[in-house]
Amino acid sequence: MNLENKKAICIMSGGMDSTLGAYMVKDMGYEIIALHFNYGQRTEAKELSCFKNICNALNISSSYVLDLDFFSKISASALTDKSIDVPTSGLGDGVPVTYVPFRNGIFLSLSAALAEKEGAEIIAIGVVEEDSSGYPDCTESFISAMEKSINLGTKDETKIKIYTPLVHLSKSQIVEHALKLNVPLELTWSCYKDEDKACGVCDSCRLRLNGFKLANTKDPIEYQ
Template identity: 50%
Template structure:
């Protein structure tokens, strides 16, 4: 039997790298994107482009209007400004309450229906913004919940959560993606959600830093001048 994977695909750099890794490992791809009323809904169009590039078997877009309704995050509440002052040790206002918990639960349901053995998610515990649902302990807990709370799990066909980027720096992620031919030109990472990336929000800062440290030039445009390495391609 072919092996199948559900890839949680936002259209950003990390999830697209996960898509490339899953494709390279020979999985039949089932892409799952979430429309949760995020400020940067432009990423949904990016996800469509990426799913088409990788010829995903299916690309489902799941709506989670409730996250927009309750707010509590700069990504779902337009009254909360997206921070542009750089990263700190505190959990930032761009944290969306329980987002990855919900994403993984719905991905598990989709994986059961499609008889997929794996879920790929691009969480990262190094170059990240301090989100609690990107940490190893959270992934371990969700893995156990899926094992105990799904028909596949209790019948001995567990769905494995794959987190290939978990312990990589952003530069390592980008180098891996470049080797795999990941189409970064199709992606977007900016929290502001404009046609051109702002270059100053936390997500843009992490992405730019990653490309700079990887010695590469980001193929997407930015609204501010960026100093790329002299050797960048």
């Protein structure tokens, strides 16, 4: 396939997973249009800073930052409601309180609108099913249904593929793959709680640290 002038919308949070996904898309020869969402999350400023630094590292010339202030009004999540404590006791059963209701569905819907505007063929999102925190909007079945819905709800000539290269990888495999592609992991952020130094005890930090441990390498970001 001739990838000249082929475009991809990359949803990039500033985290390790979406950053690796963007590097994989670049390695495939696509022109990246970077998309970041500010949705009132606790680490919003840090994530935005990481997103900008990663875009610079990838030499991305086209990027969008969308502000979604409604999440704080409609979602009961520890990520957007500071009256709900971020759990630090390890992963439990069921969907955790850090789940933001239908967040990825909303992100993908907005990405689809942008893809139509920009003429992009794929939307890349760094969802991870097997080693995630149990979020229902990170599953392959959900992504497949969203892809079908997006293509039913857009112009006939619009053919969008949702690219999820990490969906069946473990965190250690993600770390290993990122190292092979020389992804600047020191620019990424995963912590749910803090913006200065990562807490090291929230679910996201635990998953990240365990991934580096199993990959037999040191996480380059600073922890408390």
